[in-house]
Amino acid sequence: MSAPAKGRFITLEGGEGAGKSTQAQLLAQRLEPMGISVVVTREPGGSPGAEALRDVILSGKAAPFGPAGEAILFSAARIDHIDHTIAPALHRGAWVISDRFADSTRAYQGAAGKLDPALIASLERVAVGDVRPDLTLILDLPTETGLARAAARRGKKEMADRFEREDAAFHETLRQAFLDIARSEPERCAVIDADKSPQEVAEAIWACVRDRLASALQTESAPP
Ligand code: T5A
Secondary structure, eight states: OOOOOOOEEEEEEESSSHHHHHHHHHHHHHHHHGOOOOEEESSSSSSSSHHHHHHHHHTTGGGGHHHHHHHHHHHHHHHIIIIIIIHHHHHOOEEEEEEEEHIIIIIIIIIIIOOOOOOOOOHHHHHHOOOOOSSSEOOOHHHHHHHHHHHHHHTTSOOOTTTTOOOHHHHHHHHHHHHHHHOOOOTEEEEEEESSSSHHHHHHHHHHHHHHHHHHHHHSSSSS
């Protein structure tokens, strides 16, 4: 599907348990009363085909294919997600908030999985095309805090997923990779201190959205 015409595309990125899902909902609750139509979605997933792939990847069944095989599966899921959820929503003028997107492939399979950056860039070009985020919020916090949050939410009965099971070095590499992405694309990315209460993080995110997408917000909330 071709480039979005009208809506705005915001992605939330970061390590495990950084608070992305929580903040995606809180941001939607800020935007909707302004008359903005919002679609909250996630990766891997966000469309029926991509949700089917999510189960395969996060169960660990695709781990034997290695980081390259997993990167290809994440990219296939992303194509379905864009075609069936993201691009149609942007075309009808909605704002899309996605809990993870292509930066997760750069960080998890690229930096932490040690894949060639050229391969990651090629996959991204094929999967994403020109459906690029207008704003990426990178939720940053110490890796042990995020992992502890994820474990507490999961409880004792449920198993950690494929990536939560990786070691501390893997998670620290991820954290640095997300910070590197923010440094390399400062116009698109903003780093948010996520080691605060959900409300404080939401305020920091809202300040950033107001600042970076001010003109779009004015247009949306202007009287007809
Ligand atoms: N992946 C994904 C790749 O390897 N490559 C890719 O290309 C893509 C797209 C997805 C996995 O797939 C990997 C990355 C992931 O490992 P997932 O289940 O969607 O798996 O996992 P995450 O995206 O990491 O999501 P989590 O649910 O673990 O974390 P969130 O969404 O960042 O955090 P959230 O909001 O669910 O919060 C976690 C817990 O903390 C609490 C919440 O109430 C919840 O209990 N919480 C806070 N507690 C204290 N203070 C705060 N500020 C809090 N905010 C939330």
